[in-house]
Amino acid sequence: YQQPSMPRKFHLGMFEIGKPLGKGKFGRVYLAKERSSGFVCALKVLHKSELQHGKVEKQVRREIEIQSNLAHPNILRLYGHFHDPKRVFLILEYAGKGELYKHLRREQRFPEWKAAQYIAQMAAALRYLHKKHVMHRDIKPENILVGIHGEIKISDFGWSVHAPNNRRKTLCGTLDYLPPEMIRSGHSDNYYNEKVDLWSLGVLTYEFLVGEAPFEDEAIMTQRRIVRGEMTIPPFVSPEARDLIKKLLVLNPDDRLALEDVQQHPWIVKHCVKGERAAMREASSKKR
Ligand SMILES: CC(=O)N[C@H]1CCN(c2c(Cl)cnc3[nH]c(-c4cn(C)nc4C)nc23)C1
Numbered sequence: 001y002q003q004p005s006m007p008r009k010f011h012l013g014m015f016e017i018g019k020p021l022g023k024g025k026f027g028r029v030y031l032a033k034e035r036s037s038g039f040v041c042a043l044k045v046l047h048k049s050e051l052q053h054g055k056v057e058k059q060v061r062r063e064i065e066i067q068s069n070l071a072h073p074n075i076l077r078l079y080g081h082f083h084d085p086k087r088v089f090l091i092l093e094y095a096g097k098g099e100l101y102k103h104l105r106r107e108q109r110f111p112e113w114k115a116a117q118y119i120a121q122m123a124a125a126l127r128y129l130h131k132k133h134v135m136h137r138d139i140k141p142e143n144i145l146v147g148i149h150g151e152i153k154i155s156d157f158g159w160s161v162h163a164p165n166n167r168r169k170t171l172c173g174t175l176d177y178l179p180p181e182m183i184r185s186g187h188s189d190n191y192y193n194e195k196v197d198l199w200s201l202g203v204l205t206y207e208f209l210v211g212e213a214p215f216e217d218e219a220i221m222t223q224r225r226i227v228r229g230e231m232t233i234p235p236f237v238s239p240e241a242r243d244l245i246k247k248l249l250v251l252n253p254d255d256r257l258a259l260e261d262v263q264q265h266p267w268i269v270k271h272c273v274k275g276e277r278a279a280m281r282e283a284s285s286k287k288r
Helices: 048-053 057-068 100-107 112-131 196-210 219-228 239-248 259-263 266-287
Strands: 015-023 027-034 040-047 078-083 087-092 144-146 152-154
Touching: 015 040, 040 048, 048 057, 048 087, 057 078, 100 144, 112 152, 112 196, 112 239, 112 259, 112 266, 196 239, 239 266
Parallel strands: none
Antiparallel strands: 015 027, 027 040, 040 087, 078 087, 144 152
16 A cells, blocks of 8 residues: 655645535535645544534544554545644545445445445454454444445544443434444443444444344334344345344344454355456446
8 A cells, every 4th residue: 555655744735625525523524635746635624613612622632543543445544634723634535436325325225245345344444443442433324435446434433432441422413323232321331342343333234235224213212122132124135144134233242243254254255256246347337
């Protein structure tokens, strides 16, 4: 992987700012080009006032510290950061095909070969993260981007921490992806580890194949269905895919399928070789 020859000290004048790419919760992201090298990247602009107001400075510092030290083809790179009196700037890898959840909404649901390839890439990225004792804790389609070659890239490490951890995550946004052990409140031993990402990988597999999350419901019902593991898998999902989902959506974190076993699972193996051919068929049909 050729490291771009980027200097270590950055400032805004070094970049030509392009079109807005979208906005996260605390900032906007712009297409940008580093003037001297022509290197294209995504510049995330965070306003210090908003970070202070939202009490998320610590979280942003952690996001920077964690993501700067990661280098994996399925994890969005953070090349550097800098700030001016009012703003913090994150220099991020530009993902050429944008946000995965938009592709999922447009296609309703992914064919099994594509879902299997994505889950294989997620498992590889999570193995890399867990080896560094980092757990993402917020795996969902909205936090995944697609690179120019169709590969997926986990982004938004705002919720990632070093495992293990028993800090209460102030629940905001969707509960759909939260594992039971993060929902069970009140227990002082509310202690969870990177196996929370295995549960989310199961939810992601389900959502790729079905087009909606397994425990989707209004809030309180979702929580109840999660802690009871109540979900039904529609009949059009193949038996192999069903088997993998059931081995990840297990209430006891220690009984969830390990990532290396996910990568060896028959559903993954079956599609990740033939899946290549299907991916090439799809690519060539787009070119015609
Ligand atoms: C929470 C958050 O930051 N969400 C998004 C906004 C854009 N951003 C991107 C980031 Cl951080 C990196 N690369 C991106 N590429 C795109 C994009 C590409 N196309 C063709 N369309 C889009 C959109 N967006 C990004 C992350």
